[in-house]
Amino acid sequence: MQLINTILIGITAGSIYALMAISMVLVWRSTRVINFAQAGMALLSSYFGFEAVSKFGSFWIALPVAMIGGALVATLIEMILIRLLVKHSSTGPIAAVAPIIATLGLLGVIRATASMIWGGQDVRIIGPVSNDGFTVNGTTLVFSPLKLLILITVLVLMLILSIIFQKTNIGLALRASAYAPEIARLSGIKVDWVRTLGWALAGATGAVAGMFQTINGNGTLSPDSIDFSLLLVSGFIAAVIGGLDSLPGAVIGGLVLGLMISFVLMYISGGLFFIAPFVILLLVLFIRPQGVFGAKAARRA
Amino acid sequence: MHNKQSKHTLLFIAGGVVLYFLSGAVDELRVYQGASIAVYVIAISSIILLTGYSGQVSLGHGALMAVGAYAAAVARIELNAPIIACFVIAVLAAAIGGALLGAAAARLTGPYLAGATLALAIGLPSLANQFSILGGEQGLLFDVGFPPLSLGEEFTQYKWFFWIAALAALISMWAVKNILGSRYGRTWRAIRGNEVAAALCGINSARSKILAFTISAGIAGLAGAMLSMTIGTVSPSAFPLALSFSLLTGAVLSGITTLGGVMIGAVVLVAIPEIADSVANRLGSSERVTTNLPGFLVSALLIMTVLFVPNGPVEQFRAHKVKKANSKLEKK
Amino acid sequence: MSLKVSNLTVHHGAIRAINDVSLEIPTGKLAALIGSNGAGKTTLLRALSGLNHPTHGAISWMDQSIIGIKAELLVRKGISHVSEGKSVVPELSVRENLELGAIWRRNKKESKESIETVVSIFPRLGERIEQRADTLSGGERQMLAIGRAIMSKPQLLLLDEPSLGLAPLVVEQIFQTIRDLTNSMNLTVLLVEQNAMGALKIADIGIVLNLGSVVISGEAKALIDDPAVRSAYLGY
Numbered sequence A: 001m002q003l004i005n006t007i008l009i010g011i012t013a014g015s016i017y018a019l020m021a022i023s024m025v026l027v028w029r030s031t032r033v034i035n036f037a038q039a040g041m042a043l044l045s046s047y048f049g050f051e052a053v054s055k056f057g058s059f060w061i062a063l064p065v066a067m068i069g070g071a072l073v074a075t076l077i078e079m080i081l082i083r084l085l086v087k088h089s090s091t092g093p094i095a096a097v098a099p100i101i102a103t104l105g106l107l108g109v110i111r112a113t114a115s116m117i118w119g120g121q122d123v124r125i126i127g128p129v130s131n132d133g134f135t136v137n138g139t140t141l142v143f144s145p146l147k148l149l150i151l152i153t154v155l156v157l158m159l160i161l162s163i164i165f166q167k168t169n170i171g172l173a174l175r176a177s178a179y180a181p182e183i184a185r186l187s188g189i190k191v192d193w194v195r196t197l198g199w200a201l202a203g204a205t206g207a208v209a210g211m212f213q214t215i216n217g218n219g220t221l222s223p224d225s226i227d228f229s230l231l232l233v234s235g236f237i238a239a240v241i242g243g244l245d246s247l248p249g250a251v252i253g254g255l256v257l258g259l260m261i262s263f264v265l266m267y268i269s270g271g272l273f274f275i276a277p278f279v280i281l282l283l284v285l286f287i288r289p290q291g292v293f294g295a296k297a298a299r300r301a
Numbered sequence B: 001m002h003n004k005q006s007k008h009t010l011l012f013i014a015g016g017v018v019l020y021f022l023s024g025a026v027d028e029l030r031v032y033q034g035a036s037i038a039v040y041v042i043a044i045s046s047i048i049l050l051t052g053y054s055g056q057v058s059l060g061h062g063a064l065m066a067v068g069a070y071a072a073a074v075a076r077i078e079l080n081a082p083i084i085a086c087f088v089i090a091v092l093a094a095a096i097g098g099a100l101l102g103a104a105a106a107r108l109t110g111p112y113l114a115g116a117t118l119a120l121a122i123g124l125p126s127l128a129n130q131f132s133i134l135g136g137e138q139g140l141l142f143d144v145g146f147p148p149l150s151l152g153e154e155f156t157q158y159k160w161f162f163w164i165a166a167l168a169a170l171i172s173m174w175a176v177k178n179i180l181g182s183r184y185g186r187t188w189r190a191i192r193g194n195e196v197a198a199a200l201c202g203i204n205s206a207r208s209k210i211l212a213f214t215i216s217a218g219i220a221g222l223a224g225a226m227l228s229m230t231i232g233t234v235s236p237s238a239f240p241l242a243l244s245f246s247l248l249t250g251a252v253l254s255g256i257t258t259l260g261g262v263m264i265g266a267v268v269l270v271a272i273p274e275i276a277d278s279v280a281n282r283l284g285s286s287e288r289v290t291t292n293l294p295g296f297l298v299s300a301l302l303i304m305t306v307l308f309v310p311n312g313p314v315e316q317f318r319a320h321k322v323k324k325a326n327s328k329l330e331k332k
Numbered sequence C: 001m002s003l004k005v006s007n008l009t010v011h012h013g014a015i016r017a018i019n020d021v022s023l024e025i026p027t028g029k030l031a032a033l034i035g036s037n038g039a040g041k042t043t044l045l046r047a048l049s050g051l052n053h054p055t056h057g058a059i060s061w062m063d064q065s066i067i068g069i070k071a072e073l074l075v076r077k078g079i080s081h082v083s084e085g086k087s088v089v090p091e092l093s094v095r096e097n098l099e100l101g102a103i104w105r106r107n108k109k110e111s112k113e114s115i116e117t118v119v120s121i122f123p124r125l126g127e128r129i130e131q132r133a134d135t136l137s138g139g140e141r142q143m144l145a146i147g148r149a150i151m152s153k154p155q156l157l158l159l160d161e162p163s164l165g166l167a168p169l170v171v172e173q174i175f176q177t178i179r180d181l182t183n184s185m186n187l188t189v190l191l192v193e194q195n196a197m198g199a200l201k202i203a204d205i206g207i208v209l210n211l212g213s214v215v216i217s218g219e220a221k222a223l224i225d226d227p228a229v230r231s232a233y234l235g236y
Helices: A002-031 A038-056 A059-088 A098-118 A145-167 A169-179 A181-186 A191-216 A226-241 A247-267 A275-287 A296-300 B002-025 B028-053 B061-078 B083-105 B110-130 B157-181 B183-193 B195-200 B205-231 B241-254 B259-283 B287-308 B312-331 C041-048 C071-077 C094-101 C108-121 C123-127 C138-151 C168-184 C196-202 C220-225 C227-234
Strands: C002-012 C015-026 C030-034 C056-061 C079-082 C156-160 C188-193 C205-210 C213-219
Touching (some): A002 A059, A002 A169, A002 A191, A002 A226, A002 A247, A038 A059, A038 A191, A059 B287, A145 A169, A169 A181, A169 A191, A169 C094, A181 A191, A181 C079, A226 A247, A226 A275, A226 B110, A247 A275, A275 B083, A275 B110, B028 B061, B028 B157, B028 B241, B028 B259, B061 B083, B061 B205, B083 B205, B157 B183, B183 B205, B195 B205, B241 B287, B241 B312, B259 B312, C002 C041, C015 C188, C015 C205, C030 C041, C041 C079, C041 C156, C071 C079, C079 C138, C108 C138, C138 C156, C138 C168, C156 C168, C168 C188, C168 C196, C188 C196, C196 C227, C205 C220
Parallel strands (some): C030 C205, C079 C156, C156 C188
């Protein structure tokens, strides 16, 4: 029973990490920037969601509100910060670190802004269904209706995303711009706008990750929330496991990471909550530096 | 070369003398801030060495500082080691940690390295809760003791902190300066410029990257021990992720490739809370804004610097001078 | 109704890669632009398709100035550029690469018809339509690159070294196809080539570029017979 419990918890957490990894991969593919502010953007979006919950009282209204808010924030960031960054800091010794530093700065700005607006204390977002575990044969699982719902929603979202990417012209434009921007331009694709679109999609996806991370935890949200630090690290690690460039890779990376963390916490020690992802990342990077799905040369590019 | 080195040494000694008189002339708060500046100078120079010269990014230097601080505190409490020995142990412990991290880091570049060290910065301090010897959430006391009586009755505790930290800063700056001017410094710059070309010249890039990480970590460990000396305790909360970010900000503000600018970053980092306070007070805003304004300013400043003065004010000034000289030449 | 370049100068940083170049290609003609490495051929081509920004001079297409118009918008004016080195997206399938060429028209039906046209020109692409582009041979990739350009229904086709790295037999095939396309689709073509002989043989007009300037231009047949061109570029 404990085994099933561990697996189900791992998959639920992993599916949230996968969403976060997807949003990091989307940004990486469109602008070759690892967005360390992604979790910060998710945090901000979750606050939008919180406002919507307080106003309309429904999680299912709050979720799209958070997504739209997240997409708008991401659009603004891409259009102002990232475009300036590409223009000013793409040469010299700073070029390699500039995007990292800029997105970290962004993370700081977002956190501080959120603290100024909503204060440092916890606010509460209540999920649409109960987080009390299912009872099977008299034993109560940790796996709950809420976790089931999260899992289903994430699956549906991934399905929608993969349809967008595989079947539509927008998806084709997104992929072509990511892999070969010059050929995309020569094919008449307005690559600048496609990049912005990539960020917007990432913002919306990250918003869902943020909302779910909040309700899957203890339902509270604060600017210095540990849940969001974990989301930042896990999203990044899941994306790296997946090879940074691959969306299916990000999904698998998220699930693998979620399961591994879940097993470590259950069978080794609960206190390894933060160090476990780091160790897993190091293991992955040592065994396969280009990620499980990454192309060989990716690491040096 | 030899001449230049002795000039540097003289310069640092002169700096020490100036600091000595300065510490006697200002009030207690300023002395304490002076100590903080010295701590930041040490920490930022370790980042400049690593990122600016060897081209590796670390967001985990906060964690390495923690390693140094804990090592010093444990040595003080468990072994009752003399204070200088504690600092040496701090350097060694962090350097060992850095060597391990560096071995991993040598395989990674850019964003991968940043992410890995970020995970470390978030993860490592929480490990303190796992071992009782490290004191858990409360942490450990770290007491360097009273200033020696021979310095006189008026010699305050803060002044004593300042002296120790400033001396450590001078020594570490002197060391970094010399390392960067040595063969190793040149090797690092070669690798940063073009790793493949450097490898073709017979440079073992992995080994020299690990060396850079080790040295940088050792210096960070010293900074960590100094930081906990000024606070008086060592605890996980003293080494938050924000610390690693501030260090990076300081390094970028200083000019990531110019050790000479290191004071700028350190002073700004110490000054920002005060500036933020006065701004918030003038605006008459709520407590929420006041407490978060420093964080906001640091981060905003970081972004602005990367966007508009990407190579730091010192380098900017130099480039400006070169440009001016060139246009003068052209006119002639 | 032609491509007209007058007094064009393009800088690569401080280097003047194209220096005061003027040329004209009448509609429906195939022009071969030849010259040694570093003569500025690619730079000129990239300026024509909006990938480079000229410092001086004028380019007009269909009696309209096209200077300063971005590459992604020039496609909409009927200018298609196949850049150097098999310009296909390796991660996408053959079909997706082709669809890319027609993507700006946002018309799925038209795009399907165009794919049929391309497949009728290059049957090999039809056989491999669902394969990823990186599984194709060099010649097939070049076909795909030209196919993608045709998908956007161009009037002016800019080709950058389609023969690069291909086997002689395949080169001949590709050149013949380019000639046929020029006639059947009434295209205006500017073909940049290192393979001077092959290019001049199929071209109507020959232009020789050296160190960023046009040294000789005229009828392709005449250029083949020109002793100076022969010794410098044709090797006999």
